[in-house]
Every structure is written in C-alpha cells, then in structure tokens.
Amino acid sequence: MPANPELEAECIRRVIAGERQLFHELIRPCERSIYLLLLSLLKNEAEAEDAAQETAIKVYLNLHLYRGEAQFRTWVLSIARNEALGRLRKQEIRREESLDAGTDDQTGDYTPAILTSWREVPSDALEQKELGALLRRAIEGLPETYRNIVVLRDIEEMDIRETAAVLGISEGSVKVRLHRARAMLQRELAPRLKAFAPKRKGLLWGRA
C-alpha cells in the first residue's frame, strides 16, 4: 500500500529534525518490496536480508538528500538496487545478460502455450504449498532483466512509471519486458497450473 505522501513527507521532516524512532514507521511499508527486489537480484535469502538491512541504514543516513521528486518508495528501492548491484560487482558474478535496451524495440514473437480447456486457478489454491513453489520457480527462472520487472510490477504491484524509475529504464522498456516476461510465464505455467484448477466433477464446481 503506498503511504499517504503528505504524512510521509511530514514523517521524513520529523526524523531529520531528531525524532529518530519515527524512522521505523517510515521504512516499514517498504520493507517487503526492498527484500523481494534484493532477492530477485541477489538470488540468495541470507544475502538479500543482509542487503535489506544495509539498504535501510543507507536510507536513514541519506534521508536529508531525499528531495521528494520521486515517490519515497521509488527512492528507497533505487538505493536497494544500487546496494545489490554493488554486491554483485564485488562478487563478479553478475552475468552480462544482454541488458542492452536495443532489443526492446521489437515486440517479440512469443508463441503462448495453447490450452483451450483452460480453467481458472483461484487464489485459494495458494493454500497448497506446491502452487506457490511452482510460481516462485517460474519467476526465478526468468532472465534477470525480466525478473526485476515482474517483481516490481506484478508482485509488488507498482505502476509502470515507478517500476521504470526504480530500474532506471524507460516506461516503454518496462512495457515491452513485462509483455515478454508474462508471455514466458504463461508458456511455462499454463501446462502445469491446470493441475490446481478445481475439478469439473461434482455439484460444487458444476456449471449452472
């Protein structure tokens, strides 16, 4: 949930003015997004948690530099992303995964998985741990450029503009990559999700 910008600005002023404990409330709405973005970039839970703590400290120490031009969460996530990129550079494990934006010009030609017997998998099915694991595996299997977009736009439900601002790319690139990522996920998941759809037989799910 995006915080009320005015309350947020007031909170930032008060932290800088010396009410340090208020920083806890300021960062709390962002912490899940920070962690998931870092996990997506670093692919390691312990390291993502450590980087999340570093990010929070950096946000606190640099709070006086926040100018309110971007949403607070956008600014925080840019700091998280920089933290992750710094760590990856140090480890020299950053794969050069064609980060060039040139390929974003084409819409791409992804043939979806075609299953006309498709029936919806309701969110309640997530009570089955296997479904969550299936989705996580599919998302984690995406190339990094697409995975980041999915985490910000589809998992943390940021808008296109905020997603573009965090990643430092154009809104057009976000849309193109989002399209490709969703197409890849559809192709990967369609044949497997069916197992989690409610069974046809029985009155409960029968058609009227």
Place this chain on the structure above:
Amino acid sequence: MRIDCKHVWQHISAYIEGDVDAALRAEIDRHLETCEICSAVLDCTRNVVILMADDRVFEVPSGFSQRLHDRIDMELRQAGP
C-alpha cells in the same frame, strides 16, 4: 481491419493493463468472442498475473522484520541523520 491470433498475443499484456486504445481494444474484443484459443491464452495470462500478486507466493523470511528493526535501532543509537 481484422486481426489475427498472433496480433492479439502481441497485445495481451497491454490489454490486461488497460493500455490499448479504444479501436484496438474493440478489435481484440471482437476476436476474443469467436476465438477460443486467444480467450484461453488471455485468461491464463491474467490468471498468472493475479496469482503472482498474492502475498502468499513470496514471503519474507520469518523474523525478517524484527531483525531489520533491531539493526535500525542499533544504528539510531549511534548516528544522527
């Protein structure tokens, strides 16, 4: 202009976002009325998008928030903004 399946697939993400203009939306809607394949692809893609947004798919590790705020507390005691 009549659009084909491939054309519909290219716009599926934008269609879900509500980011296609009225004319294209009408074309896609007309195509979907008669094309079972594209309807299924759209439903499945939309279903994936809805499921991913559920907080149960990705959870922060247990105790994550507590440890984060403990660390912040340590910092708050040491430094000023």
